[in-house]
Amino acid sequence: NAGVTQTPKFQVLKTGQSMTLQCAQDMNHEYMSWYRQDPGMGLRLIHYSVGAGITDQGEVPNGYNVSRSTTEDFPLRLLSAAPSQTSVYFCASSYSNGYGYTFGSGTRLTVV
Amino acid sequence: DAKTTQPPSMDCAEGRAANLPCNHSTISGNEYVYWYRQIHSQGPQYIIHGLKNNETNEMASLIITEDRKSSTLILPHATLRDTAVYYCIVRARTDSSYKLIFGSGTRLLVRP
Numbered sequence: 001n002a003g004v005t006q007t008p009k010f011q012v013l014k015t016g017q018s019m020t021l022q023c024a025q026d027m028n029h030e031y032m033s034w035y036r037q038d039p040g041m042g043l044r045l046i047h048y049s050v051g052a053g054i055t056d057q058g059e060v061p062n063g064y065n066v067s068r069s070t071t072e073d074f075p076l077r078l079l080s081a082a083p084s085q086t087s088v089y090f091c092a093s094s095y096s097n098g099y100g101y102t103f104g105s106g107t108r109l110t111v112v
Numbered sequence: 113d114a115k116t117t118q119p120p121s122m123d124c125a126e127g128r129a130a131n132l133p134c135n136h137s138t139i140s141g142n143e144y145v146y147w148y149r150q151i152h153s154q155g156p157q158y159i160i161h162g163l164k165n166n167e168t169n170e171m172a173s174l175i176i177t178e179d180r181k182s183s184t185l186i187l188p189h190a191t192l193r194d195t196a197v198y199y200c201i202v203r204a205r206t207d208s209s210y211k212l213i214f215g216s217g218t219r220l221l222v223r224p
Binding site for chain 1: 148153154155156157158197199211212213214215216217
C-alpha cells in the first residue's frame with residue numbers, strides 16, 4: 001500500500017542509548033520531515049529534507065541527526081537518548097509543491 | 113510563515129454543521145491556508161487547502177474572507193468520527209523550505 005511507513009511502532013530506551021527511527025515512503029515524494037508530539041501538545045518540526053542529499057533543521061533539532069541518501073528513506077537518529085525525548089514521532093512526506101502532506105502512523109518512544 | 117489563532121476547543125451535535133474558525137491576520141499574498149486534523153493519536157490527515165476562493169471537497173468546505181485575514185472550515189454533517197484536533201496552517205506553496213508548522217489547533221468534540 002502506498003504511504004509512509006514508520007518503524008518501530010513502539011520503543012523503550014535507556015538514557016544514553018542510541019537508536020534510529022526509520023521512515024520510508026513509496027510515493028516518490030521529494031519532501032520528507034520529522035515531527036515530535038509531546039502529550040497534549042501540537043506537533044513540532046525536528047528536521048526536514050527537500051530532496052536526496054539535502055536536509056535542514058526545524059524548530060527542535062537538538063539531540064537528533066538525519067540524513068537523506070535516497071528519495072524513499074529518511075531515518076532519524078537519536079545519538080544519546082534523554083528522558084526529555086520521550087514523545088511520539090511522526091514522519092511526513094509530500095511532493096515539492098507542498099500539497100497534501102502524508103503522515104505515518106507514528107513511533108511511540110519512551111526513554112527511561 | 114504567518115501565524116494562526118484558533119479557539120482551543122469547540123463542540124457540536126452529531127448531524128449538525130461544525131464551523132471551525134481560524135484567524136490569520138498577517139497572511140501574505142502568496143500563502144495558502146491548509147487544514148489538517150488529528151484523530152486521537154494517529155498521524156495528521158490532510159483535509160483541504162485554499163488561496164482566496166472558497167473550496168469544497170468530499171470532506172469539508174473552506175471559506176476564506178475577502179481580505180484573507182480569516183477562514184472557516186465547515187464540516188457539513190458532523191459525525192462522531194469527526195471528533196479530532198483540527199489544525200489551521202498558512203504557508204507559501206513556493207516556500208523552498210516546504211516547512212509545515214503546526215499550532216495548537218482546535219479540539220472538536222462531536223456530541224451524540
